[in-house]
Amino acid sequence: MSQKQNITDVLMVGATGSIGQFAVRAAQRHGLRPRALVRDLRRAERLLPDVELVQGDLEDPASLQYAIRGADAIVLTHGSxxxxxxxxxxxxDYGGVLNILQALDGARPRVALMTSIYATRSDIPGATPWKRRSERLLRAGGLPHTIVRPGWFDHVGPTQRRLVLEQGGTADGGIARDQIAETLVRSLLTDNALGKTFELIATEGDEPSDWAELFGTLKSDESGSLDGVLDPVGLLVEAEPRTLRADLEAIRSLRGTSG
Ligand SMILES: NC(=O)c1ccc[n+]([C@@H]2O[C@H](COP(=O)([O-])OP(=O)(O)OC[C@H]3O[C@@H](n4cnc5c(N)ncnc54)[C@H](OP(=O)(O)O)[C@@H]3O)[C@@H](O)[C@H]2O)c1
Incomplete structure (x- = not known):
């Protein structure tokens, strides 16, 4: 059973992107009202003709406040x-999450953040710590959230529709873009997805029919922890640069100001 929270207005960050466009459509399919944060209004009007657009740039904190106002939920699929x-x-990837959280001004929307299957991996060539750091910001903020770490976009065949949700940072594989988007939106609407972080790939088989059951198999992130529940040790917070630790503290301190 999927239980719908009180969510109607959803700010879509990264809405013009290859996942974001699917996420906007998924939100509409589920009866939500997506509002797309976009940098280039003209381009966005072509890509998302029937969607409310709000101009803003993740690197410009002042431009985010209007976009966020009144949002019941936020879906973050942006990327650099x-x-x-x-x-x-x-x-x-990191600064965008920081600026969104700081722009909330006491609001506590539900958040679905997309990062990457390699978020916790330092052994993969090209993997960077910035997605993991952005996840930590979100957990530090204490908002109701779900963190989805998808595998390789569209590196699957048409019959690989069975979703595999894993924890622990060792999963590898592909997943269709539309299924990533559907998972992000379903996570907003399913109580069992709250406070969970997972890797997402697909294998041979059918699409899920029971999302509550699917999310329900996962462990929750531990209260107060900055990492996913089964994440490998690494990138110790104490060894992080001072500015990043200050960001975490700043976001933590916002918890006290939220209503
Ligand atoms: N490729 C893979 O297999 C894979 C797997 C796992 C995770 N990922 C991660 O997924 C992320 C997103 O992928 P994607 O294919 O959807 O990316 P994409 O098509 O490049 O879309 C990125 C989105 O972020 C927006 N954006 C970028 N900078 C922004 C800013 N300063 N302010 C506001 N919006 C901004 C873009 O807006 P504009 O349209 O204005 O540029 C666009 O909507 C990437 O970070 C990637 O690391 C990729």
């Missing part, structure tokens, strides 16, 4: 893939 700056992941 198209950005060639060497610090793009820090500024967008």
């Amino acid at each position: 893939g198209g950005d060639s700056r060497s610090d793009a992941r820090a500024r967008v």
